[in-house]
Amino acid sequence: MTQSRLKLALIGCGGIAQAHWQGIKQIATRIDVTTVVDTNSTNAKAMAEQTGAHAYTDLQEALQKGSFDAVDIMLPHDLHEFAALQCFAAAKHVLLEKPIAHTLQSAERILAASNRVDKVFMVAEQAQYWSDVIKARELMDAGAIGDIISASGNFYDRVANDVREPLPWRYNLAKAGGGVTIDGGAHWIRPLRMMMGEVDEVIGVAGRHIPQMQGESWSRLLLKFENGSVATLACQNVLYAPGPVEMFRITGTEGEIQITGGRNGELILFNPDHPKGRVVMNAVEGKINSYGAELKDFSEVVLDAKTMAATPAYALGELRTALALYRSIESGRWEKVW
């Protein structure tokens, strides 16, 4: 494509659309949002006012009448396939929020459809652009902590408990495809894969402690990677503001890397040269900017034929890891991810 700017339609104008819009304004500045779509006319109108775009309440009508080359799909998980397939059929480039879909079958249909069209398809996973995780991997590759043994990740996410019928899609198992692991847990599974390599097998447990949440509201996974290293991952919905967490810890034969969470998050390296720990970088800013980095990447793949940071086939890994956990809960055994 020889254009210098990308006309984009935002499909779904709910919570995450705000983060994407901020990222477009601040970082992905070659994108022009010309069209917004939401079946909730209030949400569509509010987003149109913010962006200056034309609002639609029906995707098909937007595809017929709107002026845009690409779409950013930010819909409940069970609607990803419906929307992506319509957009591919209308010859649009597609950015699709994670997880690809709520089931493996649906995700595979989306991937198959994307392979039949000559358009860009990318899955939005902003953790791919977290600069602290990228730095941690660089330090690991440079031997800063020796041979890698293990990792841990902690994802604590506050949710509301005062929801009423009809349940929001995220609380509805059929619409979300699972609970905390398939949803926000994806943003912890991706960094573990980036730092530790591909996940081979998973075993774990999960439970529900939030009555309205039909999927699991907590899970504990033990992950075995193809290279023999291991990780534990805690995914936890909470009903209160959670206390400070260590987001990730990577342990090697000669040291450790910690990524701490919260507003004072830091990447800290411990090894024989830094027995008290060296603060390598701030771990907050790169996360705040990661939605913009993701949209910038997408725009450059479309406009400049750049290679995307992570392919959709790779992005299947978060969904497959969550599904392996769900199978493991049923079987009580290790389950293969791929």
Ligand SMILES: NC(=O)c1ccc[n+]([C@@H]2O[C@H](COP(=O)([O-])OP(=O)(O)OC[C@H]3O[C@@H](n4cnc5c(N)ncnc54)[C@H](O)[C@@H]3O)[C@@H](O)[C@H]2O)c1
């Ligand atoms: N990357 C992240 O950090 C992150 C965070 C939250 C959500 N997400 C993902 O983003 C997606 C959306 O989540 P959300 O939290 O923004 O949800 P949300 O419920 O806040 O927003 C979804 C919007 O889609 C609209 N909608 C529903 N059906 C529609 C249809 N058929 N056509 C057009 N609009 C329709 C709703 O009215 C709503 O405004 C999900 O895939 C979710 O996993 C990602």
